[in-house]
Structure formats: structure tokens, C-alpha cells
Amino acid sequence: MNRGEDGHSGSRGRSPASGHGGYRWKSETPVGVDRSLNESFGNRSSGSRGRVSGRASWSRHNSSGYANYEHRPVQAYVEKPLQVSNVGFVEKRAQNDGLGSTKQPVEVAASKFCGDDKDLVKLSASSSSKKYMNLSGGSVVSRECEDKDGARMRCDLVNRVKDVSLSCKDSVFSTSGQKVDHSSVVVDHGSAHKSGDGGNSSIESSTGLFDIFLEKTVMGVKPSLLEINREKRKASKGYTGIVIRPGMVLLKNYLSINDQVMIVNKCRQLGLGEGGFYQPGYRDGAILHLKMMCLGKNWDPETSQYGETRPVDGSIPPKIPVEFSQFVEKAVKESQSLVATTSKNMKAEDEIPSMSPDICIANFYTTTGRLGLHQDKDESRNSIQKGLPVVSFSIGDSAEFLYSDQWEDEKAEKVLLESGDVLIFGGKSRNVFHGVRSIVKDTAPKVLVQETSLRQGRLNLTFRQY
Ligand SMILES: O=C(O)CCC(=O)C(=O)O
Numbered sequence: 001m002n003r004g005e006d007g008h009s010g011s012r013g014r015s016p017a018s019g020h021g022g023y024r025w026k027s028e029t030p031v032g033v034d035r036s037l038n039e040s041f042g043n044r045s046s047g048s049r050g051r052v053s054g055r056a057s058w059s060r061h062n063s064s065g066y067a068n069y070e071h072r073p074v075q076a077y078v079e080k081p082l083q084v085s086n087v088g089f090v091e092k093r094a095q096n097d098g099l100g101s102t103k104q105p106v107e108v109a110a111s112k113f114c115g116d117d118k119d120l121v122k123l124s125a126s127s128s129s130k131k132y133m134n135l136s137g138g139s140v141v142s143r144e145c146e147d148k149d150g151a152r153m154r155c156d157l158v159n160r161v162k163d164v165s166l167s168c169k170d171s172v173f174s175t176s177g178q179k180v181d182h183s184s185v186v187v188d189h190g191s192a193h194k195s196g197d198g199g200n201s202s203i204e205s206s207t208g209l210f211d212i213f214l215e216k217t218v219m220g221v222k223p224s225l226l227e228i229n230r231e232k233r234k235a236s237k238g239y240t241g242i243v244i245r246p247g248m249v250l251l252k253n254y255l256s257i258n259d260q261v262m263i264v265n266k267c268r269q270l271g272l273g274e275g276g277f278y279q280p281g282y283r284d285g286a287i288l289h290l291k292m293m294c295l296g297k298n299w300d301p302e303t304s305q306y307g308e309t310r311p312v313d314g315s316i317p318p319k320i321p322v323e324f325s326q327f328v329e330k331a332v333k334e335s336q337s338l339v340a341t342t343s344k345n346m347k348a349e350d351e352i353p354s355m356s357p358d359i360c361i362a363n364f365y366t367t368t369g370r371l372g373l374h375q376d377k378d379e380s381r382n383s384i385q386k387g388l389p390v391v392s393f394s395i396g397d398s399a400e401f402l403y404s405d406q407w408e409d410e411k412a413e414k415v416l417l418e419s420g421d422v423l424i425f426g427g428k429s430r431n432v433f434h435g436v437r438s439i440v441k442d443t444a445p446k447v448l449v450q451e452t453s454l455r456q457g458r459l460n461l462t463f464r465q466y
């Protein structure tokens with residue numbers, strides 16, 4: 001995978017290029033080095049690369065199970081028949097995953113306007129405020145999902161969220177083996193904001209790993225009932241599927257708040273253990289504008305290769321939690337059935353092939369984080385050739401996500417990825433250039449922030465099959 005944070009050779013590198021807001025994408029290398037202008041290009045020698053110091057000798061820990069975490073079904077909605085604006089009425093198969101969905105038909109209401117701005121699409125179920133996306137030839141499918149018993153579900157949501165927080169709270173240990181007590185930790189987005197990107201928790205300072213939680217120091221402002229109710233309404237509406245382009249599907253509002261809380265808590269727990277969140281950097285000394293943790297296999301930005309250990313500290317990446325993989329496989333199935341309703345000439349499986357993730361790259365972007373245009377192409381040749389999709393979860397603050405067939409941000413299309421969105425790109429879009437232009441501050445759901453101690457910023461998980 002070439003991860004272009006400030007565009008390291010089109011891979012997940014970073015590449016300075018002419019660009020928006022201090023972003024430069026093009027570099028001297030053909031495939032994407034994206035270094036920010038204020039970063040040092042030199043310093044190839046060992047030394048300060050802004051990453052965790054030292055090679056800790058990690059003791060193996062059992063990261064595979066969810067012994068301390070009880071995951072419960074979350075989809076308490078009834079699916080209805082599916083309708084797509086320019087495709088007509090289609091019966092939609094119910095989700096089948098044992099994660100709690102019902103097997104009733106689903107109705108999907110679609111809304112697409114073509115005004116002056118061609119292909120302006122309203123995401124009708126995405127939020128209470130109007131959100132528009134500029135899509136070329138995309139189609140939108142909005143699934144209205146109702147809970148069987150609205151009141152009960154809302155109650156359940158709050159209870160489940162609490163359960164998740166509690167069970168995760170109990171299972172969090174610092175790497176020194178000390179149990180971390182979060183009973184006194186109250187979310188304070190206000191103070192998180194004040195401390196900005198520089199804030200860190202006491203655990204972070206003692207381990208050298210990046211903590212995606214911030215410990216509260218001052219009593220924060222609690223979200224208003226109005227805000228909480230708005231978010232609950234949004235959560236109970238279900239998700240909206242959008243075919244952005246062949247092979248690329250966006251499932252808006254796909255992960256429920258309690259799924260997000262579970263994922264955040266699990267990532268925080270893993271992030272403070274062996275192979276946890278650290279500051280990645282390139283061989284030339286440039287750093288990525290994000291913190292990273294790999295699950296399953298390690299992706300090394302210095303070599304653009306996957307391996308079983310992380311060269312910078314010898315750590316072994318934690319396994320991908322089984323619940324995460326279930327979400328991914330289910331999301332891919334959903335995207336396939338959406339594609340089946342919209343593309344007449346292609347089999348959905350050809351457009352977005354199925355996959356079983358064995359790699360997850362978790363990125364945490366602080367509010368100044370970004371990632372330059374790049375292609376994900378360090379997976380096996382077979383995986384890339386088959387177009388096995390990359391599945392991306394967004395949690396926390398929203399991100400301006402760019403995608404393009406070319407390695408030029410001026411030509412890139414933009415879509416806002418909000419908390420709970422799942423983006424899938426495989427098949428013809430497997431090699432799409434993509435990146436994160438910016439993080440939109442203070443846009444994380446208040447309930448999520450209240451129920452976890454997530455910092456300001458964005459957690460992104462991209463799943464792949466090697
Ligand atoms: O954060 C995102 O949405 C994209 C992340 C990404 O492209 C990567 O990790 O390769």
C-alpha cells in the first residue's frame with residue numbers, strides 16, 4: 001500500500017504537491033511522497049523521527065479474545081423493501097449475520113436532485129442537517145431503518161453504551177501491568193479542545209504510546225439534551241448506501257453509536273498495549289500526520305511492506321478483534337447488495353469482491369492530522385489484482401476525504417466522512433488515489449465523546465486482505 005501522507009510515493013506515503021491549505025502532494029518520486037512543507041526532508045540518519053523512542057522488548061499478551069468484552073446485538077431495526085431512485089423498486093434481502101438484524105424486508109427511500117450543480121445528491125437519512133455530496137454519476141440508496149420499539153431501543157442504546165464502557169473499562173490495563181481505573185474519568189471535550197493536539201494522558205506519558213483518550217482534568221460541559229436526542233434520532237434512522245463510482249460504496253451512518261463506542265474502547269485498549277498507537281515516520285525522517293497502530297500484520301512506512309513485527313520496536317501487532325471482522329464482512333455484503341440494485345451489467349461480486357480482513361491499519365488523526373493522496377497497494381499482488389476491497393471505518397470528528405484517478409489533489413473529488421460512516425473501495429476503484437485533506441473539529445457525536453474519553457480528532461480503521 002502506498003499511503004500518501006503528504007505523499008510518500010503514492011503508497012501510503014506523503015507527497016507534497018501544490019495544493020490546498022498547505023498540502024502539497026506531488027513529490028520527486030512518481031508515487032507519492034507527501035511531506036508537509038514545514039517538515040524536514042533530510043535527516044536520513046537515525047535520530048529524531050518523532051516516533052516512539054527505543055525498541056521496547058514486548059512481552060506477548062493475549063490480544064486475541066474479547067474475554068472482558070461483551071458484545072451484544074445492536075441492530076434493533078426492521079428492514080423494509082428497497083427503493084432506488086432511478087432503478088425502481090427492489091426487494092432487499094435482510095442482513096444475515098447473527099449480529100441481531102431482523103430478516104424482514106427493507107424499504108429504502110432514495111432522493112437525488114439534479115439542479116444546476118450536476119449530480120448533487122442529498123443524503124436524506126444522513127443527519128438532521130442537510131448534507132450534500134458532489135458525485136459524478138453516483139446513485140444514492142437511503143435505507144430507512146426503524147426500531148421495533150423506539151422508546152425501548154433508545155433506552156437500550158444508553159444501557160448498552162454504558163455496559164460497553166464498563167466492560168471495556170474493566171479490561172483496560174496499562175502496559176506496566178497496572179489496571180487503569182477510568183471510573184473517575186469524565187469526558188471533557190472542552191478541556192480536550194483546550195489542550196488541543198498536545199494534550200496527553202498520564203498513561204501516554206508513562207508508556208510512550210499514544211493514548212486516544214484524554215483524561216479529564218476539569219469538569220467539562222455536558223452535551224445538551226437536545227444534542228443527545230438529535231444524535232439518538234440519527235442513530236435510530238439506520239444508514240444510507242451510496243454508490244459513489246464503480247467499486248466504491250459509502251455506507252453513511254452505518255455503525256451505530258454503541259458499535260462506535262465498542263470500537264473506540266477496544267482500540268484504546270489495544271492502542272496502549274504491545275504494537276499500540278505510535279508516531280510513524282519514513283526513512284527520510286518525515287513523519288506521517290497521524291498516529292498509527294496495525295492489527296493482524298504490521299505495515300512499515302519505511303519499507304512500504306507488511307511484516308509480522310513492527311521494526312521500530314519489535315512489537316507484534318495485536319489480532320483483529322473478531323467483532324471488527326464481522327462488521328467488515330457484513331458491510332461488504334451490504335455494499336454488494338446495493339451495487340446489485342444499481343448496476344445492471346455487472347455481478348455485484350465482480351464489482352466489489354468479498355474479502356476476509358487479515359490486516360487493519362488504525363489511524364488516529366488529531367485535529368491537524370491529514371494523509372496525502374496515495375494508493376493502497378502494498379497488499380499481495382493477488383489481493384490487488386482481484387480488487388479485494390479496502391473497508392474503512394470513520395469514528396469521531398469528520399474528515400474531508402479526497403479520491404481521484406490521478407495523483408493530483410486539484411482533480412480529486414471530495415466527500416465528508418462522518419462518525420459511523422463506512423467506505424468500501426474495491427474492484428475498479430481498488431487503486432483509487434485517496435487521502436484525508438483535513439479533520440473537521442468538534443463534529444464527533446456528543447454521545448460517543450461522553451461515553452468514551454475519545455480525544456478530539458478522528459479514528460479511522462482500514463481493513464484489507466493481504
Ligand atoms: O483515514 C482515512 O480515511 C484513509 C486512511 C487510508 O487511506 C490508509 O490508512 O491507507
Ligand SMILES: [Fe+2]
Binds near residue numbers: 376462
Ligand atoms: Fe489508504
